[in-house]
Amino acid sequence: MTGATDNLNTLMGQSLAGDQRAYAALLREISRLLRPFLANRLSFTNEVDDLLQEILISIHKARHTYDGNRPCKPWIYAIAKFRLQDHLRAHYSDQLHHADDLSEWEDYLHGDVTGTAISYESISGEVEKLPEKQATILRLMHQEGYTAKQVAEMIGMKESAVKVAAHRAYKVLREKLER
């Protein structure tokens, strides 16, 4: 662990001096370091890749603020956390912006589950292919009949987060069913 940190500090020092190969190696090392950090906090792989690119660009822009006399990792993680917060803020504000769409979808799905056109059972195969969290939420809401609030309490999430996850799942399902 100390070896890896020393390596980062050394690479950073060489990069600041203008060594392009050391800089490429440093950015690769940072990507390797940050990928699991982001993957634990984001649902989709493409989100992780997009955000990782943004973070690398930010590190590139801010590299003059690192002087080589203090540990490098806290500096890297400060930038990564900052960009992650930005990303999550934008993501959730976008989801709230589409809150009307969500309620429309909920009405639509409630109607269809009890109606004859599409039942939960008829699409349960597709539901099970969704990420585990989304599949659980849809199963609890549409097979077992719990409300979003009850599901949130059961799985320890916020009600808004449950609705957002359900909304994402509805979107994926709609795309699959329309094909």
Place this chain on the structure above:
Amino acid sequence: MGNIDELINKLAQDSTAVKRASHPFLLGSEWMVAALIYLAVALLLSGARHDLWLELHKPWFVAELAALAGILICTSLSAALLSYPDLHQKRSIAFSPIAAFVLFVLVMLFAWRADNPPAPLPVHSFECTLSISLVSLLPAAWTFHVMRKFASTHSRWAGGIACLFAFSVGALWLRLYEQNDSIMHVIRWHYLPMAGAGIAGMWLGKRVLKW
């Protein structure tokens, strides 16, 4: 994954030797010296209050000036640290203005209690806020301009602290210029608006210090 490799290669090709940013303490000290020179020039142009020598013998007036100078010192160092993504790993110093403000509030509280019988309120009011704002404009613009060259990850705090730094310069100038002993007046028209400027700075920081 391919995109990441492409990006890394592109960034590496674009990279050259980088001039490292100054140490935050050096940067903060530069801001302090610039603020003191600005304050001296402003006082030279406006003139100091006629009873300044007498006032400097009053302990609560001196304590008020010292506490205000404490805010100026803490906010300049803090603004410099907040310009760095990791606060230069000196988090406790970055939030030192909180302690300086607590001290300042205490000093003002004691000065207010000591103002007995209360000194008469001057006839003017918002003109003081306006004067402080005008004098603070240049230091605020300069500080924001310099901070934009860095990479703050606490843009709200950084903006708020930068505005407080600039307003502490303006507040010091007015206290040394205006012939007024009413503590109620200075709290109401000098220092409360200064707190308001800090809040406005948070709003401004979010927009101006974006990178």
